[in-house]
Amino acid sequence: MNKSNSNAVSTPALANEPAEKASRKGNLHLIQYGIFIIFGLYYVIVTILRPGFLSLGNFYDIFIETSIISFVSFGEAIVIAAGGLDLSVGNMAGAAAMLTCHLMSNMGYDIWVSIVAGVAIGGLIGLGNGLMVTRLHMNSLIATLGTMFVLVGFLYGITGGVSVHIVPENFEYLGNGTFLNIPIPMYIMAVVFVLAYLFMEKTSYGRNITMIGGNIEACRLSGVNIKKLTLMTFVICGFLSTFSGILLAARQAVGNVDLGERFLLEGFIAAMLGTVIFNGKNIITGTLLGAIFLVSLLNGLTLLGAGPQWMYFAQGALLLVAIMANYYSKRSMLKLPGKK
């Protein structure tokens, strides 16, 4: 924060904070620092047991993985910022990946045409989600849960569950190639991160989306266009989810039906952590950190030789911690002074 801002204003009397409130504020900081401290300790332990954790090669692995899940996480974080939740992110990613692979491998379309089609389908599904929430007044959790199952069925139906194995080499380059020794997905992540950050922090859209998440009725009575902005969050989320799906297909060089399913849990964890890390502010940066934390946690566990069941265990536990921290910080904002 710019120091001169807070000092420039001389005030007759400062609002005195009751001790209880101040201590709650203190606890909030404890949560935020706690996340950093716990991960810091974890890194130290993993490094002592498996020095390979600190190698450049491993860093590459962590950052490529982070790049792939970052898009879906940004999307989910934006939906959560406005007070919603999108459960269909994984399946939107899967649908986009399958459509892209199908178009270019089986139908022979140009790579870029196929990718644009894949991205567009995500935007369209997101639009559908958004319309259900804003026009039909459905709870976002329920609406996107429906979308999720519809997409699962639809994908199995049209593909018969068969994977697309042969993809063009140019496409694979998107996932596995490097430029100036840096993997391509990281460039894409960097660009999307900057755009998402600017959108959320520097534009009136992002500002109002965050405000809606804080108090929807106050926003409505202040003339904020709730419907338009809520719709926008779902479209953006659908759009960004496809990036994760398509890049993962490119990296694996395979498009399979259940490819996106992991993104729901991962995106949700990263977005939840992202919302807590800076206490609901600057969620895009928070989410990027959240994604890095999540990927490095799983990476460390792999190095330590943990099986997939423990991966699930760790992700579940992290999600619970993130939700609890989130609930706690939300509660501290909702418990306003003097409220009945």
Add this chain to the structure above:
Amino acid sequence: MGGQENIVIRTEQVSKSFPGVRALKELDFEVTRGEVHALCGENGAGKSTLMKIIVREYVEDEGNIFIEGHNVEGLGIRGVQELGLSIIHQELNLIPMLTVAQNICLGREPVNWIGKIDWKSMRKMAEEFLSEVTSEIDVENFVENLSISEQQLVAIARSLVTSPRILILDEPTARLDQKSSDSFFSFIERAKQKDLTVVYISHRLEEIYRICDRVTVLRDGKKIITEQINELPQTELVKYMLGREITQQVPKESVPIGEVKLSVKDLFPKEKGANINFDLKSGEILGIVGSIGAGKSEVARAIFGADPKKKGTISVAGKEVKINTPQDAIREGLALIPEERRDQGLVGNESVRKNMTMAALKKKFCVGPSWIQKDKEIEAVETSIRTLRIATPGTEQEVQFLSGGTQQKVVVAKWLMSDSSIYIFDEPTKGIDVGGKYDIYKLIVDLARQGAGIIFISNELMEVLSLCDRVLVMFNGQIIKGLETVATNREELLFYVMGGRDYAETANNSKGYH
């Protein structure tokens, strides 16, 4: 008056304090068997506190309370229920998605021998209790399908399930329409014949004089008088409620009044209210008073587009405008400072800056389609903080950590930034300390001086009288009286707020009593 055994509720020297206020001071209060006893007093006089102590929701600091001769010390809410006491609160506690029968029998459902709910006897039981109050409601209907008025009747029927001998009603008719009120009054008549005792809290003169036998007036936590209702003229009752004249503290200034700014014609808000007509001129502060449930907020919200309206036209500066959403209203220069500022006016966990610029963000602080100019924003917010003397450590302080009065100023600052010219203040001083109130009054007068038109909705007659140029009195959803504040006084205003008719005549007639 009957002997000792006929006194069903008796309080002796009861006192109760809350942090900063003495809500009740050595209060003696008696209710005799079979009477309908009205409890009157202005807001904050201690009526609800007294009732809550009697039903054991609060515990007194000092004094004794006897119900049917039993000292209630140590008894809980259920304990006094077993003594035959039942209360109907202002808030309805019904479950909307259950049927009327399920709500009435909630927690006391009749069961058959295997423990399954016996729907048939439940229906019968519900019908029995409901028929005491009304015959118009089907017990199989879902509560969410009922009007508010019908829901209130169901709530009353539910309170009868415990077979109470003493019923406490806290403003029961605030939610009732004419038809439901009639069935409610005949219920009270019948109940009286069955020796049911009723304590009746109300703000409506007509009702009090229609159904009550005696009245007790509270003021500032003290009992002022207990009297037979037919020995106390309406105007006298109002005088007892108000007490001595309080010296006014509001900075009243005469501001030149200009052209008509806002004109409301034949407005029917969807929730409550009918046929609202009035004009607001620039520089004018127009008060709207009325008791709880009179429909003041509903009118404000309908004008602002926050709630839908059945019909009505609104003109701003002589031009008819279409207002269906708050966005429409803001475009026409309207501003609403809502009643619940924390729930409706502010985003608690966001900064003073973001809250202040919320309504004008796109119009004033963005370049291009939506790029926020933070420097310009901070400058404007700092200026506002200085000119309105807003007590915040800085522009980035979260508003949830500010005091009530300061928060209210932030809400007003928000509308100043969006260049509003018609301000609707809905209970702006509720829950705000004296100093904070004074600042808000000053702010309102300043706005009027700058040519804004102001609607000032309040429950506190004093502040309305000293701040406003003109005042409209609402009763049961309608404007029943318009008064110039210089030509009226608190007694007259309260008389109309309580639904009285023709003050001058009533006051003259009452002289014969003394």
